[in-house]
Amino acid sequence: MTHRLTPLVASLPATVPFVGPETQERARGGPFIARLGANESGFGPSPRARAAIAAAADEAWMYGDPEAHDLRHALAAHHGIPASCILPGEGIDGLLGYLVRLLVGPGDAVVTSQGGYPTLNYHVAGFGGALHTVPYRGDHEDIDGLLAKAREVGAKLVYLANPDNPMGSWHGADAVQRMIDGLPEGTLLCLDEAYADLAPARVIPPLDPADGRVIRMRTFSKAHGLAGLRVGYAIGHPELIAAFDRVRNHFGLGRVAQAAALAALADQDWMAQVVGHVARSRDTIAEIARDCGLTPLPSATNFVAVDCGGDGARGRAVLQGLLSEGVFVRMPGVAPLDRCIRISCGPEAEMSILRRALPAALAG
Amino acid sequence: MTHRLTPLVASLPATVPFVGPETQERARGGPFIARLGANESGFGPSPRARAAIAAAADEAWMYGDPEAHDLRHALAAHHGIPASCILPGEGIDGLLGYLVRLLVGPGDAVVTSQGGYPTLNYHVAGFGGALHTVPYRGDHEDIDGLLAKAREVGAKLVYLANPDNPMGSWHGADAVQRMIDGLPEGTLLCLDEAYADLAPARVIPPLDPADGRVIRMRTFSKAHGLAGLRVGYAIGHPELIAAFDRVRNHFGLGRVAQAAALAALADQDWMAQVVGHVARSRDTIAEIARDCGLTPLPSATNFVAVDCGGDGARGRAVLQGLLSEGVFVRMPGVAPLDRCIRISCGPEAEMSILRRALPAALAG
Numbered sequence: 001m002t003h004r005l006t007p008l009v010a011s012l013p014a015t016v017p018f019v020g021p022e023t024q025e026r027a028r029g030g031p032f033i034a035r036l037g038a039n040e041s042g043f044g045p046s047p048r049a050r051a052a053i054a055a056a057a058d059e060a061w062m063y064g065d066p067e068a069h070d071l072r073h074a075l076a077a078h079h080g081i082p083a084s085c086i087l088p089g090e091g092i093d094g095l096l097g098y099l100v101r102l103l104v105g106p107g108d109a110v111v112t113s114q115g116g117y118p119t120l121n122y123h124v125a126g127f128g129g130a131l132h133t134v135p136y137r138g139d140h141e142d143i144d145g146l147l148a149k150a151r152e153v154g155a156k157l158v159y160l161a162n163p164d165n166p167m168g169s170w171h172g173a174d175a176v177q178r179m180i181d182g183l184p185e186g187t188l189l190c191l192d193e194a195y196a197d198l199a200p201a202r203v204i205p206p207l208d209p210a211d212g213r214v215i216r217m218r219t220f221s222k223a224h225g226l227a228g229l230r231v232g233y234a235i236g237h238p239e240l241i242a243a244f245d246r247v248r249n250h251f252g253l254g255r256v257a258q259a260a261a262l263a264a265l266a267d268q269d270w271m272a273q274v275v276g277h278v279a280r281s282r283d284t285i286a287e288i289a290r291d292c293g294l295t296p297l298p299s300a301t302n303f304v305a306v307d308c309g310g311d312g313a314r315g316r317a318v319l320q321g322l323l324s325e326g327v328f329v330r331m332p333g334v335a336p337l338d339r340c341i342r343i344s345c346g347p348e349a350e351m352s353i354l355r356r357a358l359p360a361a362l363a364g
Numbered sequence: 365m366t367h368r369l370t371p372l373v374a375s376l377p378a379t380v381p382f383v384g385p386e387t388q389e390r391a392r393g394g395p396f397i398a399r400l401g402a403n404e405s406g407f408g409p410s411p412r413a414r415a416a417i418a419a420a421a422d423e424a425w426m427y428g429d430p431e432a433h434d435l436r437h438a439l440a441a442h443h444g445i446p447a448s449c450i451l452p453g454e455g456i457d458g459l460l461g462y463l464v465r466l467l468v469g470p471g472d473a474v475v476t477s478q479g480g481y482p483t484l485n486y487h488v489a490g491f492g493g494a495l496h497t498v499p500y501r502g503d504h505e506d507i508d509g510l511l512a513k514a515r516e517v518g519a520k521l522v523y524l525a526n527p528d529n530p531m532g533s534w535h536g537a538d539a540v541q542r543m544i545d546g547l548p549e550g551t552l553l554c555l556d557e558a559y560a561d562l563a564p565a566r567v568i569p570p571l572d573p574a575d576g577r578v579i580r581m582r583t584f585s586k587a588h589g590l591a592g593l594r595v596g597y598a599i600g601h602p603e604l605i606a607a608f609d610r611v612r613n614h615f616g617l618g619r620v621a622q623a624a625a626l627a628a629l630a631d632q633d634w635m636a637q638v639v640g641h642v643a644r645s646r647d648t649i650a651e652i653a654r655d656c657g658l659t660p661l662p663s664a665t666n667f668v669a670v671d672c673g674g675d676g677a678r679g680r681a682v683l684q685g686l687l688s689e690g691v692f693v694r695m696p697g698v699a700p701l702d703r704c705i706r707i708s709c710g711p712e713a714e715m716s717i718l719r720r721a722l723p724a725a726l727a728g
């Protein structure tokens with residue numbers, strides 16, 4: 001039989017936002033020797049989080065608390081905001097899907113940057129929204145351009161990643177706050193702060209969940225090193241946070257993931273160490289790039305966008321060269337960002353591999 | 365600001381399908397002494413799965429393979445079907461949400477049993493579908509009634525749980541196959557087989573994923589004892605399975621969960637032991653119920669529906685009595701099923717608690 005997909009689903013492409021490194025490994029017939037493409041934290045999770053995962057194995061027969069009460073309250077205490085303003089969920093990807101579903105119906109306008117996070121675009125298409133994009137300006141997301149476009153199209157949602165992925169650039173807290181204050185009536189800002197833990201404090205505006213104009217996304221997948229458990233959380237106005245309960249998979253965040261996130265959050269010493277490791281690794285990547293005649297861009301994240309000094313064809317050639325050398329990296333999808341490749345920070349062993357592989361990739 | 369929810373979302377109730385036991389524990393001011401309400405497996409996961417969880421802690425910094433290649437292929441080998449017919453996902457709850465999203469738009473008809481799995485109904489409402497229900501017949505889902513209703517309303521989807529939740533009853537494989545063969549043109553059967561591992565073989569029709577009329581749901585949350593990691597999988601026609609890629613959260617199934625499920629699947633000895641434990645526990649629950657003058661219903665699952673010998677008020681009173689004794693149980697939501705309470709199987713320690721608590725609950 002032909003399955004009676006909804007007209008919307010039938011119209012969606014079969015392409016996926018990201019092809020996993022494992023798929024690439026199967027295609028190339030062997031494992032990568034360095035995994036520096038998904039902005040994971042090669043420094044690993046806190047030893048306390050690892051212990052919590054192991055300890056939770058015996059409790060894995062029980063569903064996770066669907067309210068994630070303990071994690072919610074620990075996050076509330078950590079951030080100094082009410083627990084009712086926080087919703088833990090299945091990574092930022094999962095939360096973005098719910099957020100789009102809450103707000104965006106067929107034809108509803110969403111504004112993002114051209115070359116911004118593909119998974120946001122995937123969700124907008126998936127619910128029939130109309131995506132409007134604004135080019136980057138000087139490798140930064142264009143705040144004024146995003147606001148102007150949001151006004152022009154009556155956007156329900158505008159998306160900003162700060163610090164930015166895939167470029168690593170950032171706006172200061174003041175600029176972001178000006179963006180919030182400049183939002184058109186009825187436009188919600190989705191402020192993706194996946195890399196907030198790794199950015200200087202001056203980049204992150206104070207949390208103000210009483211302000212219903214913005215919802216902020218955080219994650220345990222980056223600095224906390226828990227991508228393999230997929231825990232993110234949204235911070236927003238209690239009414240908006242409560243609305244997620246109407247559509248979310250209530251038991252989607254498992255018991256093991258909640259236990260790990262709780263333990264990771266409690267280990268701020270580890271976080272401080274990771275932040276230091278990441279800063280040194282950014283410097284190392286920049287040095288390796290410069291030694292090869294390439295131009296590293298400044299970054300407030302756990303990766304560095306490296307300008308390969310040409311157009312997209314040049315970027316793709318360098319990317320391909322690194323992949324051939326067994327180094328998993330990714331690159332932005334659109335011009336002019338695609339003159340760059342994006343290299344994740346990692347421990348010294350991976351940096352040594354990169355140091356050998358990049359010249360070989362450029363020679364190839 | 366008032367958030368501009370879609371009209372559909374704005375119309376949805378704030379109620380959730382299930383309130384977690386942790387919420388009830390917080391309300392009553394202390395933990396339950398026996399957790400027998402969510403059909404979890406108190407016998408726990410396989411030791412090999414526990415070891416896999418602990419071992420995966422060191423790898424928790426990496427996202428899970430978005431294609432879940434290894435798990436998919438292990439399941440394919442286990443079931444003797446192609447991997448293209450299998451999609452692992454975030455529990456059956458998550459997969460049901462995706463399935464409804466694929467097929468059901470505003471006003472599209474879905475048929476299920478009155479008192480059937482609430483999370484299916486939640487997803488149907490969440491995508492604006494029109495839910496049509498058919499009463500149980502003699503504590504069994506009414507296959508002929510479901511088919512007649514599907515024909516009457518031109519259902520896109522009809523849902524059957526076999527073995528059934530919340531009643532524990534079952535239809536033989538022949539009856540289910542007759543249902544598949546009797547489906548109206550264009551109606552997909554969602555056959556929820558969450559409890560398949562615990563049922564006699566004669567209850568489960570042979571897998572035939574070339575037959576596009578049915579999609580089957582399985583889980584690691586029940587017999588495998590991994591509810592805390594939320595891994596389920598769908599078995600269906602490759603075209604329908606591929607369609608999930610258009611809407612699913614590709615990185616939603618984490619690395620730790622995949623590793624645990626793989627290890628659990630490989631330990632069929634443990635599964636056989638659990639099946640034995642569950643069968644004995646069903647007998648124990650039945651005996652405890654009969655000793656109290658109640659009537660246990662036959663079950664092919666890891667729980668027993670116990671007829672309390674009255675109406676819904678009687679069922680709720682017994683449920684409340686058990687909760688007051690510190691025993692977490694649940695009950696069906698609608699008459700006449702709600703003359704029953706639903707007690708999950710568990711180890712002897714929990715059965716001993718039940719043996720003491722049930723008479724006290726009835727005396728109260």
